[in-house]
Amino acid sequence: MAEPPAYPVGLRLPGRRVVVLGGGQVAQRRLPALIAAGADIVLVSPEVTPSVEAMADAGEIAWERRPYAEGDLAEAWYALIATSDPEANAQASAEAERHRVWCVRSDDADQATAWTPATGHSEGVTVAVLTTDARGRDPRHTAAIRDAVVEGLRDGTLVAPHHRTRTPGVALVGGGPGDPDLITVRGRRLLAEADVVIADRLGPRDLLAELPPHVEVIDAAKIPYGRYMAQEAINNALIEHAKQGKSVVRLKGGDPYVFGRGMEELQALAEAGIPCTVVPGISSSISVPGAAGIPVTHRGVAHEFTVVSGHVAPDDERSLVDWPSLAKLTGTLVILMGVDKIGKIAETLVAHGKSPGTPVALVQEGTTAAQRRVDATLATVAETVRAAEVKPPAVIVIGEVVKVGPEPAA
Template structure:
């Protein structure tokens, strides 16, 4: 048997009897996939690990608490033999051979009639890697190949174009705070499959260099529109390209729904009958402070954090923020888009009772190679922004958490 390679095949086990002998670590690793395949699973074992017991308690399989007995494999379609009793394994393997049941043996691959491949899944595709023969079996090598292929499919570095008709539509992808490695796996894969990418200046620009040739990249900041027509023009561009049958990715910085006007785009697409997928992103409101060594919450220091847009000054009649309420909070205040208004913000918070000595940190270009952190207080932050020439994008953190961790800028 070892002279010939194994024949790879996918077993359809839904509703079919599967017998697992042994309730130890091997069964614990293999059972989830058998359960996901829909098998009618019988576990035969005197004992089981707590994880396997939890699967039994959840009703995902039937457990008979006893050793293997002749006849256990009758009517089975597939068997996994993984007990610590070599004699019982040999007897069960012989029974499987007599009943023509495909059988995996955890203790002796040469004596098995089937081998379990190293498997992984990505968006409905299962990758299974098998060694060609028993003599050269190297589980770590096959697992490493599996991991490399699955990771490549997930993050888009291994591009496998769809050749059947794809459903055109738009994916609204949060690109994260700036570091290209902080985009989600799904977001990166959708980028690799896109025909058109509409991005803006806060999207992770380094990812655009990885796009396959032929992908049309549109800078949303350069679309032909007037100042107050920006969002409408972007909506029109998304609809136009999707209606041409293209797969469109709208790449945004951070998360699409955290000051990203993502819902406006979703609503416009829905009105136009265009399907839209939303892929959340890592918000700069949490990730940038973290990258600068600042936890937005910390035991005994801050039990809450509040994220506020600072693009409108507190004394502007268009402001929707209750600054007096924010001044009374004892937790952390995170301000996005507030470089130009931080002086007014600080004045307002102090006027409503916030201590002028409250620590403030300004983190510019967070998570990127250009990241820098500058510390101040509410009383000095306005002059610090000018003196240190702080420019957007920058995240401003106000509160005692600023002083909790080590300051890498010092």
């Protein structure tokens, strides 16, 4: 006769005693979820891993530095048995049975009264997967099912519509440097749930093709020296659609607050009484150099990096950058939006003490299929940009870190 399947249930553990026996790798993996569940955790083990010890030092668990002893599971609601001593595990399992404590065993699942499912989370939803056939339990298969379901919920490929009314509002989502795989999990999920998407040119455009047909996409592209959508118009569009009860995503390149005018949009929404969520994104200032093989810091080479907007020339009265001070720094200088001003920028840095031979790398269309890297020095960068026809968007890296990685492909 086939064994009946396990009955799935969610344990509510806040303030309730949970006993963990053993402080090795199993405990290290399971403890964070128990801590997040608010359990009152007592860990019994003579030794623990450094990570588990850090949890004890932080007060997240109580660690009793000794082997298991009879009575440890008294008044526990749940127990995780994961010591390296099979005899102690069997004794603890028997105690759990006597006290009617749900007990998980890492060494012998068949002797346990509970199994730990493969779990994952996606914005308010916990996915837990158990294999129902005890004779054919396959943890890797179970985990693969869990991963597929969670990823589908996160990226919108597994459609799970909300049947309760959603609170309308705006999400300012940093889309990352351009590669659609580099948007955050939360950003991708919000994009999949949007009714309206107001997108920048530098956002991950490939993601727009995945949106359902009913989603309205508004082009807020700010193309240099071309057509653009005024910031006030963007603010008004965000407010107008949110007031219509729609879920609106403002999809921006990089991070909303790194030269992205995200705070201006948030302030406009706040004044209009529109709730707003900010989802940070991977800034091109660090990700694009990294994709091109350039670390912005490196031991013994650069202990700091500075990110500067180059959209205003150094001699422009609107400039807020202290270029003379930047010329004196020994670390890495990363310039965004500075392709057409790089000649004047290089000239200013050299005039204030930077060596003309300082390495420079320009990375155009970073992280995308069109990425290319062009190398120069401060003395040659202006002519190199003209000769190589470097166009925005491009991230400019100035400093010795340019030479740290492998030689760029010709």
